Amino acid sequence: MQCVLLAGGLGSRLAEETVSIPKPMVEVGGRPIIARVMDIYSHFGHQDFIVAAGYKALLLKQFFANYHLIANNISVSVDTGKLRLIPSRPGGWNVSVVDTGAHTMTSGRIRRLRDWLTPNETFMCTYSDGLGNVDIAALIDFHKSHGKLATVTAVQPPARFGNIELKGDRVDAFTEKVRKRETWINGGFFVFEPGVMDYMVDDMEPLEQSPLTQMARDGELMAYRHEGFWHPMDTIRDRNSLNAMCDEEVPPWMRFEDKPGAAFPAVAI
Numbered sequence: 001m002q003c004v005l006l007a008g009g010l011g012s013r014l015a016e017e018t019v020s021i022p023k024p025m026v027e028v029g030g031r032p033i034i035a036r037v038m039d040i041y042s043h044f045g046h047q048d049f050i051v052a053a054g055y056k057a058l059l060l061k062q063f064f065a066n067y068h069l070i071a072n073n074i075s076v077s078v079d080t081g082k083l084r085l086i087p088s089r090p091g092g093w094n095v096s097v098v099d100t101g102a103h104t105m106t107s108g109r110i111r112r113l114r115d116w117l118t119p120n121e122t123f124m125c126t127y128s129d130g131l132g133n134v135d136i137a138a139l140i141d142f143h144k145s146h147g148k149l150a151t152v153t154a155v156q157p158p159a160r161f162g163n164i165e166l167k168g169d170r171v172d173a174f175t176e177k178v179r180k181r182e183t184w185i186n187g188g189f190f191v192f193e194p195g196v197m198d199y200m201v202d203d204m205e206p207l208e209q210s211p212l213t214q215m216a217r218d219g220e221l222m223a224y225r226h227e228g229f230w231h232p233m234d235t236i237r238d239r240n241s242l243n244a245m246c247d248e249e250v251p252p253w254m255r256f257e258d259k260p261g262a263a264f265p266a267v268a269i
Contacts, residue, residue, distance in 0.1 A: 001048070001140070002117060003041050004125040006106050006207075007034060008054020011129070013235050022056040024128035025063065026239060029246025032063065033233055034128040038093065040253060044136040046124070047092045050116050052109040057099040064095045101203070107211045108203030110196075119194070126188040131242065131253035132230035134189045142224045143191035149220040150196050152212070155187030155230040184223070186212075187230050195220075229253055 011023030018026070024034035038049060053060045063070075073086040098116055100109040110125065117123055122143070124136075134153055143151040186208060199211040215221040229252040233239050245251045 001046055002121070002123045003046055003049050004110060004113060004117075004123060005034060005037065005049055005051045005128045006109055006125065007051050007060060007128040008057070008100055008102070008104065008109055009106075010055050014233070014239065016236055017239070018055075021059055022053070023233075024051075025056075025059055026129075026233065028131075028233070028239065028242045029251070033131070033242075034060075036131055036251075036253065037126065037128055040131070040134065041124070041136060042093065043254065043256060046136065047094060049093060049095045050113055051095060051097045051128075052100045052113060053097050054100055054102050054104055054109065057097070057102075061097045061099075064097055067093075067095075104203045105205055106207035107200045107205045110207065111200035111203070114197060117194075121194065123192055123194075125190040125192055129234070130188050130230065130232040131251075132187060132189065132226060133228045133253050133255050134187075134226050134230070135228075135256065136189070139189060139224050139226075140191060143222070146222045148222050149193045150212075150215050151191040151222050151224050153187045153189035153226050154184040154223040155226050156183060157185050158231050184225070187226060189224075189226070229255070 005024070007022065007024040009023060011018035011026070014023055014026060017023075025032045027033070028036055034051070041047075041049075051060055051064070068085060071088065073088050075084040075086060076082065096116060098113060100112045104112065124140075132153075132155060139151065139153060196211070196215070199214055200207075202210070205211065212221060231238065231242060231245075231253070233242060245253075
């Protein structure tokens with residue numbers, strides 16, 4: 001199944017980084033976050049990606065055009081320049097990078113990929129700046145079970161501030177513990193039927209506004225609840241938090257229990 005990666009925004013809240021590179025190229029633990037998003041799908045056997053680029057699209061094209069050099073070891077003859085790749089990790093990704101316009105909104109980016117998507121087939125779509133240990137196989141099964149046009153993965157937002165634990169009016173403790181609340185937000189990791197293109201009619205319309213709203217009104221949008229790890233990269237603080245998680249033996253977005261596939265080891269790039 002093809003997977004669309006929305007990767008064309010300006011990333012203005014990460015201006016310290018995105019003044020020179022597109023947001024999906026901001027590194028998390030030494031790898032661009034877009035590659036870490038792809039690891040999640042690849043764990044479940046999905047390796048056909050379409051990158052909807054925009055802002056600084058050339059840098060994304062250059063990255064993937066040279067990924068065979070980045071992700072593998074090489075042997076080179078300095079006399080002839082003959083290069084031999086020596087694979088250092090499982091491969092198999094097929095990546096198309098499509099410039100969908102510097103100022104196009106998310107629904108317009110999807111619409112502009114119409115000719116790149118396999119006709120009449122279900123496809124996946126997500127943002128290139130959020131990581132979660134989403135069970136992609138279960139997500140697809142859920143989508144197939146309800147027969148609607150679209151599924152969005154609903155997640156619970158991470159705590160951005162420490163909690164004050166109270167006993168009555170007395171402060172008992174300060175803690176980073178996240179309390180479970182019935183608060184769900186759009187975490188990306190969509191599954192779409194081709195019919196969603198009928199809702200993508202305006203290049204300047206964010207996916208999160210009219211298209212998803214109208215699908216919901218028409219009863220064509222269902223939510224897959226993901227209660228595991230999920231974390232966006234909207235700010236420098238978010239990037240630093242995700243960087244710190246890479247010090248763990250397996251980062252939390254790659255912790256899958258009894259799931260198919262195998263998590264690929266990190267590659268320093």
